[in-house]
Amino acid sequence: xxxxxxxxxxxxxxxxxxxxxxxxxxxxxxxxxxxxxxxxxxxxxxxxxxxxxxxxxxxxxxxxxxxxxxxxx
Numbered sequence: 001x002x003x004x005x006x007x008x009x010x011x012x013x014x015x016x017x018x019x020x021x022x023x024x025x026x027x028x029x030x031x032x033x034x035x036x037x038x039x040x041x042x043x044x045x046x047x048x049x050x051x052x053x054x055x056x057x058x059x060x061x062x063x064x065x066x067x068x069x070x071x072x073x
Contacts, residue, residue, distance in 0.1 A: 003066075004029040005050070010063030012042075012049050018061065019045050049073075 005027040012020040020042050027033050035043050048054050050065055065072045
């Protein structure tokens, strides 16, 4: 089964404050990923980064998000 989504060394900041640091995961086609954490831990930011909807204040510092091998950011 080929990889559907791959996040490589992703770091994201809002207002020059790093929110996500060096996130990496691979999700195969047909697989489900659960993300759990405390309020304010970056769960929504990770999803927004993967969807490309960080908004004006959000900034990709490092990393890649690949969908079926194509770079999204």
